[in-house]
Amino acid sequence: MAHIAYYRVSDKSQTIASQKAALTHASLIEREFTDEGVSGAVVAANRPGFSELLKFIRAGDTLHVYAVDRLGRDAIDVQTTIRALLQKEVTIHVNSLGYIGNGVGELIVAVLAQVADLERQRINERTQAGWKLAKATHAATGKTHKGKDSLGRRPKADAAEVKAWRELKKESISATAKHFGLSDSTVKRYCAA
Numbered sequence: 001m002a003h004i005a006y007y008r009v010s011d012k013s014q015t016i017a018s019q020k021a022a023l024t025h026a027s028l029i030e031r032e033f034t035d036e037g038v039s040g041a042v043v044a045a046n047r048p049g050f051s052e053l054l055k056f057i058r059a060g061d062t063l064h065v066y067a068v069d070r071l072g073r074d075a076i077d078v079q080t081t082i083r084a085l086l087q088k089e090v091t092i093h094v095n096s097l098g099y100i101g102n103g104v105g106e107l108i109v110a111v112l113a114q115v116a117d118l119e120r121q122r123i124n125e126r127t128q129a130g131w132k133l134a135k136a137t138h139a140a141t142g143k144t145h146k147g148k149d150s151l152g153r154r155p156k157a158d159a160a161e162v163k164a165w166r167e168l169k170k171e172s173i174s175a176t177a178k179h180f181g182l183s184d185s186t187v188k189r190y191c192a193a
Contacts, residue, residue, distance in 0.1 A: 001060040003028040006053055008070050012037040019066035022095050029064060031056070040120075044072045044081045059089035066095045069116045078113035156182055159190040166191055 005023060007016035016034055023029070033056075035049035044050045057063060063085060065071060071092075072078035082100060085092055092100040097108070134144040138151055148154070157180045166176040166187070177187045 001062070002030050002058070003062050003064060004053065004057060005029045005032045005064045006034070006050060006070060007032065007066065008035040008038060008040070008047065008049070010037070010039050019070075022066055023064050028062075040069060041073055043077050054084075057085070057088065057090055060091075062091040062093055064093045064095070068094055068097065068112045072113070074120070075110065075113035075117040078116075079110055156180070156186070157190075159193055162187060162190045163193070 005020070007019045009016055009019075014036075016036065020032075033049045033053040035047040038047050038049070045054060053063075068078055071081045082092060086101070094100060097112070100108075134146070134148075134151055137143065137145040143149060144151060162176060162180055162182070165171075165179070166173075169176075171179070173184050173187050173191070176182075176191075177184045180187070182190075
């Protein structure tokens with residue numbers, strides 16, 4: 001009977017530290033599996049860390065996760081994952097939810113997974129609506145609805161200024177990149193224009 005934890009973050013700039021800290025049973029955990037920089041859009045079984053976990057976990061083990069959405073990409077994947085674990089006779093503990101078992105526990109998870117799935121869809125809808133508004137406003141006024149000059153990220157430096165400085169100082173690509181805090185490839189792109 002092992003206590004196992006699974007942590008996942010979507011972006012390499014994020015950390016699993018808060019998930020680890022939130023697990024109230026942290027002192028019991030004997031083995032940890034992680035997926036860092038792996039999108040929640042990937043089916044749980046296809047994530048490298050979770051795939052390893054599935055090979056390792058045995059009947060009688062307890063799996064600890066921070067939230068239901070760590071167990072799958074959407075409501076169907078979460079339910080499939082939980083059923084597979086329960087069929088293996090694995091106990092699942094979700095932080096702040098408690099232990100999940102057959103019957104009512106599965107029903108609660110199904111509802112929560114549906115809510116998480118719905119929220120993910122709403123986030124996508126809001127993102128798309130914001131993007132459409134920004135495009136339309138930019139086309140009409142030359143600025144986005146938030147007052148930006150472009151639809152993408154703001155450039156770190158003015159391309160003409162970088163090119164002029166490099167030509168004036170007769171500096172290398174690397175020296176120019178260092179001076180402006182840019183990558184070599186960005187300076188090459190700016191100077192080629």
